[in-house]
Amino acid sequence: MKWTRVDLQKYEQAKEYIDTVIVPLAPFQIGALDATAKNADQYEILTLFARELEKELMGRIMLTPTYTYINSAERSEEAERLNQWTAHFNEQPFKQVLYISFDPSWRKIANDLEGEFIWLPTIPLKDAEPAAIKDMIRDQTMQTAELVKSFW
Amino acid sequence: MSDEKRDISRRQFLNYTLTGVGGFMAAGLLISPVRMAIDPVLKSGEGGDFANVGLEVSEITSDPQRVDWTVDQVDGWYESEVNQTAWVYRNDDDEIVAFSPVCKHLGCFVSWEGNDDYPEEYFCPCHNGRYYKNGVNVPGTPPLQPLDVYEQEERDGMLFLGNIRPHEEA
Numbered sequence: 213m214k215w216t217r218v219d220l221q222k223y224e225q226a227k228e229y230i231d232t233v234i235v236p237l238a239p240f241q242i243g244a245l246d247a248t249a250k251n252a253d254q255y256e257i258l259t260l261f262a263r264e265l266e267k268e269l270m271g272r273i274m275l276t277p278t279y280t281y282i283n284s285a286e287r288s289e290e291a292e293r294l295n296q297w298t299a300h301f302n303e304q305p306f307k308q309v310l311y312i313s314f315d316p317s318w319r320k321i322a323n324d325l326e327g328e329f330i331w332l333p334t335i336p337l338k339d340a341e342p343a344a345i346k347d348m349i350r351d352q353t354m355q356t357a358e359l360v361k362s363f364w
Numbered sequence: 365m366s367d368e369k370r371d372i373s374r375r376q377f378l379n380y381t382l383t384g385v386g387g388f389m390a391a392g393l394l395i396s397p398v399r400m401a402i403d404p405v406l407k408s409g410e411g412g413d414f415a416n417v418g419l420e421v422s423e424i425t426s427d428p429q430r431v432d433w434t435v436d437q438v439d440g441w442y443e444s445e446v447n448q449t450a451w452v453y454r455n456d457d458d459e460i461v462a463f464s465p466v467c468k469h470l471g472c473f474v475s476w477e478g479n480d481d482y483p484e485e486y487f488c489p490c491h492n493g494r495y496y497k498n499g500v501n502v503p504g505t506p507p508l509q510p511l512d513v514y515e516q517e518e519r520d521g522m523l524f525l526g527n528i529r530p531h532e533e534a
Binding site: 222226229230264267268269270271272346350357361364 | 432434447467469470471472473488489490491506
């Protein structure tokens, strides 16, 4: 399910079946072109990827809006805020909160997060053929879906 | 003599005018129903909704295989590419069948032999929904309906899939 009116109505009917929240995490900045553009690419791919994942497993997951943070932000502070999100989700109740991101900096503090962190290897968007990107996203979606299933 | 010069009397003029206006009004009223009545004739014959899924018909076996393809979807002014998926196989009557992968329970994607415990069945990872090879739901599992079926046809040896409709054995 996505965070849309239609899906939320479905969620209301089937709350007991949807026990997993997926939160995409994406760094954001506007600065030096190279780094900024890389973040923008990441954000786009992550959004596409999260939607594909949601399609695959929609009957059991709720995909939230992407959590964005300034690239240079202190991760421990962000982790605190993320834990607030998680606490909020657990009120519903959701049993499982999964964070997905291309940003490896979360790994270091993954233990401080109250949800599970899943790091995805970056998909290079630059210079790649749209068809190739599609295949890569599909590939990674299937693999990540397997990983998500292992939490159930 | 002056009366004879007036070819049209006031009464006649009004009659003609009203007949004309009435005719237009009648035509206006009739246009939509007539257009609707002959609508199928005006539709272009080419089944525009069918898409090439990139699979040769000769490659389809009795083992279901997953195919993925994209279609352009125009939603108002917003045009986007939508990914679609199907499970395709040849049934016992040698007919090609393409199932929608969307579980009839809550919409996850099912996969053929997705669970080792249930061979020869479609399995939904979300809530262990199961379907037999013919797409019919296994009683006692969450889904209450069989998998939907894609309309399909063969063109130049390639498989084309169209709209989704409910399973006939439902």
